[in-house]
Amino acid sequence: MFRVLFSLLGIIALILIAVALAYAIGRYRRKKLVEKTLDFDPGTALRVSYYELRQATEGYSESCLLGAGSFGSVYRGTLNNGRDVAVKVFHLHLQNAFKSFDVECEVLRNLRHRNLCKVISTCSNPDFKALILEYMPNGSLEKWLYSDNYILDILQGINIMIDVACALEYLHYGYSTPIVHCDLKPSNVLLDEDSVAHLSDFGIAKLLGEGESNAFTTTLGTMGYIAPEYGLEGSVSTRCDVYSYGIMLMEVFTRKKPSSEKFSGDINPRSWINDSMPNAIPQIIDSKLLVLEEEHYAKKLKCLSSLMELALNCSTESANERMNMKEVVVALKKIRFQLLGPRPE
Structure with a gap:
C-alpha cells in the first residue's frame, strides 16, 4: 500500500516538476526576446533585448x-550604453511585414557604403x-523640404542628391548582384x-538574380515616384530607381510633391518641368x-536649369532612354563644379 502511494507521489512530483520547467522555459523565452546578431557592423557583437528596446x-x-512607413514605425531610443539609435518596429499584423523585415536583413547584412543607413543589429x-x-x-530630407524651420540652399541640395546618387550607384553596380531600392x-x-x-x-527592395536585368512584383512603392513600367506591369529594374531619382530631383529644387494639388490629369512633375524649359525656370x-537681386543669379539659374534637364533625362517614359546612376553621379558633380568650382573628395 505504502509502495503504491510513494510511487503515485513520485509520479505527481515528476509531473509538477515537468510543468514548472516548461512554464519557466516558456517564460524565459518570452521575457528575453533577444535579437539575432547579424554582423551588420563588423567587429560588433551588440545584443539588445526586447525589454531594453522598450525602455530605450x-x-x-x-x-x-x-516616423511611420508602410510596414513599421521608427522610434528614437537611447540604449543602456548611452548610444542613440533609431528603432524600426515592424507591424506584423500587416500583410508582407514579415517579408519586409527579411528583405531588409538580407539586403543590409552585406552592404557597406557611407551613404546607406547602417543597421546595427536586430x-x-x-x-x-x-x-x-x-x-x-538631422532627420529626413522631407522634413528639410517642407518645414518652415529648415532651409536647404542650392549647394546643400546638390550635395544631398550626390550622396543619394552614390548610394544608388553602389546598389546597382557595386554589389555582387544589382539591388533595386523600389521606394x-x-x-x-x-x-x-x-x-x-x-x-x-529597404523593405520592398529587389535583389536581381545573376544575369537578370529586371524582376516582377505585386508590391508597389509610393505613387508619384514609381516608374510607368513598375506601376503598370510590376516590372522592376535599376532604371525604376533612376526614374524615382529624377522625380525626387525635381521635388528637391521646386518644393512640389508629386502628390501636390498642382498635378492632376495630364499635368505631372515631369510635364510641368518640361513645359517650363528653358525660359520659365525661375x-x-x-x-x-533663386532671388533676382542676389549675387551670382545667372550662375545659379544656369545650374538649376542643368539640374532640371538632368531630372528630365532620368525620368523619361521609356526605361531604355533613361540615364544610369553612374552617368547621373558624373553629371551632378559637373553641375556642382559649375556652381562652386572643384571640391575636395
Whole structure:
C-alpha cells in the first residue's frame, strides 16, 4: 500500500516538476526576446533585448516616434550604453511585414557604403521584429523640404542628391548582384549630424538574380515616384530607381510633391518641368533658392536649369532612354563644379 502511494507521489512530483520547467522555459523565452546578431557592423557583437528596446523608447512612446512607413514605425531610443539609435518596429499584423523585415536583413547584412543607413543589429522572435539603426540627428530630407524651420540652399541640395546618387550607384553596380531600392523618396533619405545623406528603408527592395536585368512584383512603392513600367506591369529594374531619382530631383529644387494639388490629369512633375524649359525656370524653382537681386543669379539659374534637364533625362517614359546612376553621379558633380568650382573628395 505504502509502495503504491510513494510511487503515485513520485509520479505527481515528476509531473509538477515537468510543468514548472516548461512554464519557466516558456517564460524565459518570452521575457528575453533577444535579437539575432547579424554582423551588420563588423567587429560588433551588440545584443539588445526586447525589454531594453522598450525602455530605450519609453515604451514606444508617441514622443519618441520619428516616423511611420508602410510596414513599421521608427522610434528614437537611447540604449543602456548611452548610444542613440533609431528603432524600426515592424507591424506584423500587416500583410508582407514579415517579408519586409527579411528583405531588409538580407539586403543590409552585406552592404557597406557611407551613404546607406547602417543597421546595427536586430531584435527578432515570432511575435516581435525590429531593426536597430544608426540614428540620424538631422532627420529626413522631407522634413528639410517642407518645414518652415529648415532651409536647404542650392549647394546643400546638390550635395544631398550626390550622396543619394552614390548610394544608388553602389546598389546597382557595386554589389555582387544589382539591388533595386523600389521606394526612393525624400522621407527615405536621412541626414546625419554633418548633413551627409543616407538612403534607408529597404523593405520592398529587389535583389536581381545573376544575369537578370529586371524582376516582377505585386508590391508597389509610393505613387508619384514609381516608374510607368513598375506601376503598370510590376516590372522592376535599376532604371525604376533612376526614374524615382529624377522625380525626387525635381521635388528637391521646386518644393512640389508629386502628390501636390498642382498635378492632376495630364499635368505631372515631369510635364510641368518640361513645359517650363528653358525660359520659365525661375517660375518653377523654389522661391527661396533663386532671388533676382542676389549675387551670382545667372550662375545659379544656369545650374538649376542643368539640374532640371538632368531630372528630365532620368525620368523619361521609356526605361531604355533613361540615364544610369553612374552617368547621373558624373553629371551632378559637373553641375556642382559649375556652381562652386572643384571640391575636395
